[in-house]
Amino acid sequence: MLYQNTLREIRENINTGVEYEIAMFYALLTIKPDEQALVMNAIHNRWDTEKVKEIISYTDTQQVVSALKQRGLSLVDVSFETQNDEVGPADVLMFVKEQNNIIGKIGLSIKYANTCTLNVTGRNFITDDQILQLRKLLPKYTSLYIQEMTKLYGDVNNWFRKRKPSKVTDAFIDLIRDEVIKNWKKVPNKTTLLSALFHSDTPIEFFVVAYTSKGYFLKTKPQTIDMRRADDVTVGKYQTSYVAFYLDGEMVGHMQVKFNNGFVEKCKKLKPDITHQGVNMSFGQPFSSWNFSVEE
């Protein structure tokens, strides 16, 4: 089915990864040829038409359809739900018919080459006061960062927003991780928090569609933990920038502690936090968008 906004979203949305959502939606919409034609028309109005069509060319819906069949379900309709949180992590919604003719819904969470299941604010893990103390260090670390980049890459245009690795970033992230670990015991409502991280709070059941450059893998049972054990979960450092979550000594998830858009951001405000070689920058946002992944 098409919502009021569906065709406009398909024409105009340029969020990262949306081309895979569109391709799967289109492929499943084969059961509604008239609507499918309208969607193809919208795809032709995108800037990346060729890429979307290429993904469609290797999107065989058979895996999805047979997974439904195994459960005694048949596909009767499909909707496009990009960025609609009300349906849980699903990007595409399948309307399915059971043997008794009751219509149900199963979502598809569509991903390309990443395992991140949820972006989560650091405020769930550390207190306002901890954030305040860490923020105080940001100006100092930012100037260290600029020194480091300048030493390694020279002119600002060689490194600003060029995704360069940084020891200073590692060091600041490490300070944040120390605070996360220190505070974990005191984090309230761990059941609610972990339910959100694992999507066990989803209003609609979902499958995960993991695209590669050749096709996709389907996972009908997303990994989770027994939420009654939420208070037994422990945390620790993992690699350079992750906090790992453990249950009975087994890693059940990991979270990348990260700046939302880099250590320094493009400056949109009138008064930049820093100007370096004529380039205006803002301090980064270290707490707003951490990446949580479930272990496979």
Add this chain to the structure above:
DNA sequence: CTTATCCAGTGTAGCAGGTA
């Protein structure tokens, strides 16, 4: 070469507060 690792990045929505 391909795959894994690990930070870096973009787009959108909603809200608060200023202001025309």
Add this chain to the structure above:
DNA sequence: TACCTGCTACACTGGATAAG
């Protein structure tokens, strides 16, 4: 009061480098 503007938090993947 309607419209900006700045800001946070949410949604995703990209790309450089290392490892195999």
